[in-house]
Amino acid sequence: MIKEVIVVEGKSDTAAIKRAVDADTIETNGSAIGEDVLRRIELASERRGVIIFTDPDHAGERIRKIVARRAPGCKHAFLPQEMAYYKGDIGIENASPEAIVKALSELRTESADQAGEIHWEDLMEAGLIVHADAANRRLIMGKLLGIGYANGKQFYKRCTSFRISKVEFETALNEMEKKLEE
Template structure:
């Protein structure tokens, strides 16, 4: 049984989570997250901890931001869009039990108050922003770091939020270079 309560968007997400792990969920009811749901998430965070596990799309990211801004210290689990896609539909409910378990094993904690050791210059140097392949590279490194896909500014914020260390970032970057066949000794 997972100690934390997992916050998902809807009933189908709860079914998918319970297929993969033994856990309890709070459903936000989609992107129309209200004050009562925030109160329940706050209480869950105080009592047991919370893992936010929303869809890897615009609406899911919006819900994640709302929760993170109003309930500090939440943990976050991420799926890639390909892991959560089925017939053009993107959502946690489409992910395999294995993908859900893997995302929950790679959970990240929001430490927004702490300063990041990763800089925008690091992202430019790694070709994650201001680079013709920046989006694809962010997708790959986001997957390696377990923080999901997002635009450059959000990527920087997630590195900060989850205290991605310079060592973790460098290891993911090296792995990306090896996969691309561009690693230089």
């Protein structure tokens, strides 16, 4: 059983999680998270820890930010969009048990000290911002680093708050360049 409580968006996500692992969940019921749900998440964070595992879309990112602000120090699980896609719908509920287990095995934890090794200039030099193919490059790097897809500003924030090292970044960058050459 997973010790932490997993925060998901809805009942279908809970069902998918339970098919993959033995864990407790808290459902946000979408992006209109109520105060009572946020209090339950705070309590779970204090007593057991929390893993935020939201859909890899705009609404999921919004929920992730709200929960992370309310319960700092949460762990984050990220699922690549293609692993969560089914018939035009993107969501955790569409992922295979294997994809869910993999995402939960590659957790990232935010650090309160946001002074990471990666700088804005590193993203520019890597073509992750201010580049014609920046969005695609961030998509690939996000998968390789296990931090999910994000726009440039959010990608930078994730690199710093998850304390991505220069070595991790360079390794992922080299792997991305190889993938793009294929």
